[in-house]
Ligand SMILES: NC(=O)C1=CN([C@@H]2O[C@H](COP(=O)(O)OP(=O)(O)OC[C@H]3O[C@@H](n4cnc5c(N)ncnc54)[C@H](OP(=O)(O)O)[C@@H]3O)[C@@H](O)[C@H]2O)C=CC1
């Protein structure tokens with residue numbers, strides 16, 4: 514167990530007075546914690562959140578006043594922490610860092626930090642939140658805090674803080690999961706990847722199919738060029754088709770899952786991985802189907818407008834011909850019109 518005095522209990526330390534350090538400090542203060550900053554420039558580190566207990570001190574002094582230290586510093590600057598190994602011994606260090614690219618370093622940032630200070634308990638966490646989200650508090654879309662670390666006790670201490678800040682904690686296991694957590698912010702909308710790949714693939718497939726069937730076939734068979742229809746009429750065939758396929762792909766995994774549960778006779782068994790993945794992107798599949806159906810509505814409204822423009826052009830031409838006929842003294846310029 515950690516031997517913590519009453520004053521250390523709710524005093525938290527933050528190393529680094531940058532964007533994340535300030536936002537985190539402000540949030541912690543609002544939640545009732547006391548905060549102390551460790552900085553290279555304690556006297557001139559700018560405006561800190563109002564209410565910061567001890568405005569800011571050097572790293573050694575700050576580390577001694579709390580047992581939980583948030584390292585809000587970029588990994589490239591971690592090496593100086595090695596000199597603080599004695600002061601940080603037995604402390605819980607929260608590594609919040611992210612990298613700009615995947616596999617930039619041979620080991621995860623949190624593992625590197627653990628190697629620099631073997632006597633401390635490193636917990637990886639909070640790195641999936643932005644400084645903005647921290648400052649404004651959890652919103653529906655940004656409510657989860659992922660944690661991993663080798664010490665269950667240290668993880669619990671960080672989880673308690675995260676819960677108090679209003680976040681939901683997801684434990685991802687030991688520190689070896691740190692790299693996975695560090696890669697999270699580098700994935701742009703991961704749950705949209707599969708639906709978008711499917712949409713692009715299906716759209717390309719149906720588009721090529723209708724172009725071959727309607728345009729190329731008509732050209733080869735009757736020597737008729739109807740390529741002008743590609744942009745609107747043919748596109749308007751592709752959108753509803755893909756939309757319906759996506760809608761069925763949205764409902765199908767639910768049906769398969771129901772049959773699987775009936776077949777197994779229990780609903781307390783894990784689904785196969787492929788079905789799990791498919792089930793998790795149902796919302797996105799449905800949204801893509803809705804977007805394509807909306808495009809179909811829009812294009813269907815555009816088509817009559819095109820017909821109206823064509824009618825206006827034809828009517829204009831005919832009225833000009835009629836005027837010319839009158840000028841030339843009722844001579845018939847277009848025989849097919851004169852017969853009527
Ligand atoms: N900003 C964000 O939204 C998010 C940031 N993170 C992570 O949080 C960490 C901090 O990010 P952020 O606050 O944006 O970065 P900033 O550049 O705003 O701040 C970094 C701080 O680190 C300290 N620092 C800089 N250089 C050194 C050095 N050579 N030695 C010791 N300390 C140094 C400075 O504090 P001082 O001058 O007080 O010493 C500085 O203010 C990063 O690892 C980042 O990946 C994670 C998620 C979101």
Ligand SMILES: [Fe+3]
Pocket residue numbers: 753809
């Ligand atoms: Fe339709």
